[in-house]
Amino acid sequence: MASGNPFGAESQLKTADGELSYFRLQKLIDDGIGEIETLPYSIRVLLESCLRNVDGFVVNEADVNNLANWSAESPNPVEIPFKPGRVVLQDFTGVPAVVDLAALRSAMVRLGGDPQKINPLVPCDLVIDHSVQVDEFATRFSLQHNVEKEFERNQERYQFLRWGQQALNNFSVVPPATGIVHQVNLEYLAKVVLTKDGVAYPDSLVGTDSHTTMINGLGVVGWGVGGIEAEAVMLGQPIYMLTPEVVGFKLTGGLPEGATATDLVLRIVQMLREHGVVGKFVEFYGPGLSNMSLADRATIANMAPEYGATIGFFPVDDETLNYMRRTGRTEAEVDLVDRYYKAQGLFRTDSSPEPRFTSGLQLDLSTVEVSLAGPKRPQDRIALTEMKSQWHRDLGETFGKSDPSETSVAVEYDNQNFNLEDGSVVIAAITSCTNTSNPSVMIGAGLLAKKAAEKGLTRKPWVKTSLAPGSRVVTDYLEKSGLTPYLDQLGFNLVGYGCTTCIGNSGPLPQPISKAINENDIVASAVLSGNRNFEGRISPDVRANYLASPPLVVAYALAGTTDIDLSTDPLGQDQAGNDVFLKDLWPSQAEVNAAMESSITPEMFREQYGKATEGSPEWQAINGGDGDIFAWDEKSTYVQEPPFFVDMPTTPAPISSITGARVLVSVGDSVTTDHISPAGAIKADSPAGKYLQENGVTPQNFNSYGSRRGNDRVMTRGTFANIRLSNLLAPGTTGGVTTYLPTGDQTSIYEASLKYKEAGKPLIVLAGGDYGMGSSRDWAAKGTFLLGIKAVIATSFERIHRSNLVGMGVLPLQFRDGESREELGLDGTESFDIELDDDLKPGQAIRVTATKADGTQVLFTAQCRVDTPVEVEYYRNGGILHKVLRDLAQS
Secondary structure, three states, X not given: OOOOOOOOOEEEEEEOOEEEEEEOOHHHHHOOOOOHHHOOHHHHHHHHHXXXXXXXXXXXXXXXHHHHOOOOOOOOOOEEXXXXXXXXXXXXXXXXXXXXXXXXXXXXXXXXXXXXHOOOOOOEEEEOOOOOOOOOOOOOOHHHHHHHHHHHHOHHHHHHHHHHHHHOOOEEEEOOOOEOHHHXXXXXXXXXXXXXXXXXXXXXXXXXXXXXHHHHHHOOEEEEOOHHHHXXXXXXXXXXXEOOOEEEEEXXXXXXXXOOHHXXXXXXXXXXXXXXXXXXEEEEEOHHHHHOOHHHHHHHHHOHHHHOOOXXXXXXXXXXXXXXXXXXXXXXXXXXXXXXXHHOOOEOOOOOOOOOOOEEEEEEHHHOOOEEEOOOOOOOEEEHHHHHHHHHHHHHHOOOOOOOOOOEEEEEEOOEEEEEXXXXXXXXXXXXXXXXXXXXXXXXXXXXXXXXXXXXXXXXXXXXXXXXXOEHHHHHHHHHXXXXXHHHHOOOOEOOOOOOHHHOOOOOOOHHHHHHHHHOOOOOEEEEOOOOOOOOOOOOOOOEEEEOOHHHHHHHHHHOEOOOOOOOOOOEEOOOOOEEOHHHHOOOHHHHHHHHHHHOOHHHHHHHHOOOOOOOHHHHOOOOOOOOOOOOOOOOOXXXXXXXXXXXXXXXXXXXXXXXXXXXEEOOOOOEHHHHOOOOEOOXXXXXXXHHHHOOOOHHHOOEOHHHOOOHHHHHHHOOOOOOOOXXXXXXXXXXXXXXXXXXXXXXXXXXXXXXXXXXXXXXXXXOOOEOEOOOOHHHHHHHHHOOEEEEEEOOEOHHHHHHHHHXXXXXXXXXXXXXXXXXXXXOOOEEEEOOOOOOOOOOEEEEEEEOOOOOEEEEEEEEOOOOHHHHHHHHHOOHHHHHHHHHHHO
8 A cells, every 4th residue: 555645636435334545636627637537447447556656666657647638649658566455367367376396485585684584565366267178078977077087187286286275375266167267257256346454446456367357347447467477466566557648438328239248349359450559558438338237248358358458348337236146145235336436537427528538439339240250360350241251261361271072081079970070169169158157149049059959950960068157146146047958969068167168179170070170171160159160270180260159169069060151051850840040049138138137146156256265176175285394296297386486696797698599490470378377288399209208108188388387397398389370481380390400400499409409599579560469378488498499579569468478578569560571681590689778778770680691781770669768677587477576575
């Protein structure tokens, strides 16, 4: 909290639970400091944080004045220190964060300091939601079997997290099979107003998952950061950010009959990607908000990373209060939010002044139509009526198949014979918090399943179906509404509570189906209710992936193909042989509303979340050990002490030039963190697979890269090893292959990096636009660093990955406008010299010399994307955690 009150803004707020202090934004208005009433609500939340935390050191009075005078037309590009109120983690990204905390404790002891100084200083919640995989499906034992496999595979990781749970202060764990982090955050963890030491302030957070933005739907400012940045916040550091531009998105009208929140968000993703909002805030406003449920808002906020924004913010209003009541929050909590936001001028009504925005868009909700997005990107929206024709175009233009009927393969599976063709839907998954947090679309899927089952329709035998909600409350209301039996009948049995298909934990396809696809080059399809459909993400067997609402997922399971026009073609025949169309099954909004009203109660939320941190008997039986220092086990293949802080000097070396660097990886546009960071299955013949086998792990026990994020030896070997990565230095190959330039031999990226390290050669990456887009994967930066890569030169960077590179001491450089690798004639075989000195400045122009094999040189200037003064300090120290450790050791 603030050590002073230079603006005289501290005041008292009466609540149902007594009196609290708060820092009044109105005081700035009274003193003539800025036009606060027309600032975007999201900027006002950042302003309150600065006002409350002014201490003359981390946060200065100038920071308050800068934000209070935010200019919509041209925000002053100065850095803001933002101190979020809490941190949320999921287990894939959370385990390495806790590993780093454990490593910091070990390093602190080596530096002669107190390991107890290494503790989260703000509340930190870790939700284990990324470890469950869909191994068994379409049976009543699916949940039990998948949970058993989850605990079997992840025992070491869970032991480590149990250690963290007892050793670290201010740190809690929500055990497996409870829910997905963002849905748990929305329904339970978020308070909307936080209190500490008698002071009330807006709930705010950062999370180690890009879809942390889902909480923006509840009026809470928060976004995804890399684990590196999150750890710094946990250790008391602010997030430093440049004053953001804010794009206003005006919503009017209401959704038409038949359209869902999924259809709305796919339209918004398409519009905002076209507008360009990378690195910006998006704030929604207008009379349409009053016609929109909070669950719909959360669906839109969830997909902010898909439209590229830092946040997709909805201000607190009456619907926020109603949602808090519906999800079982106490009346005292609701009362505090009501009084606080109104006292602060942060409560939105239809008569509130329209905020000033940097730019704007507008959408009439009544124009939204039923849609999907794919086959590779969330922004590639396709109206349902255009789906069949677009599939034919994509089959030729994207997948190189001229005739959709040329591939048809006979398959026998589960005592049934059928043909697989291009477009066959082999995965239909109701998955991801994006939509499973929204009762409207979940009830809609159940009602559609009921009508289909009653007409005798069944899923096609080649479709792997699954239902993986983000909260146990979903199971409660589906059962109470009587819809669970119909979902089960169509194969949508409960498979687990957690991120499954959406993050690539779809599990293996049945062997005969997988074999037919791979031996016959079939372009199979997946339809899922998630937020990501990048190539190689959903399943290694599936090349065409489509995002859709849960009801459409059910419909495509019935159809069994994307080569169909569901607006005109029948899904099948009823018992009497009559054609059944999608329009015959699609529930009306009145039917959905009636089922929701009769089946969802606040008591469901209170009951489920009242025991959220207890966990199953399997969880409670795990012993993680005790003590302040984790007992690292050299034999563990899941958790190892990373080398980041081993032999770290007490003071950093000066910044100096990078000379004689060779290119390890050269890639085109839109390379995602999924391409860079190890994710999904581990191949037996890969460097990571060989390492595991050398350490006694058989291929059937490899688990996934995500589950082994606590072991740098696995993760470094898997960096840049995605099966869809095309490295231009190894043309004609995919996966983690490169050319070792001194000899011209093709080898794995990991093995080449070892040879360069032995030769004392620093490495770089050459890249195109939007480098690092996608999930907030800290291992995309950690693995890059551990491979010996010192710099990445790209046409442009996605926000989180650029920040994470700096946080690991890797230099991001950006080609100047109009220049690129192609324009400069760089083929990646050059040797690079990058001129740096210890007087590095944010955004500085950096001279780069690329020397070709024949001695000719290409000289160009790149922009240093170390964007703020504090990032320069992080880079100088070799990373953000190195600086934090040195500061704590010296304090």
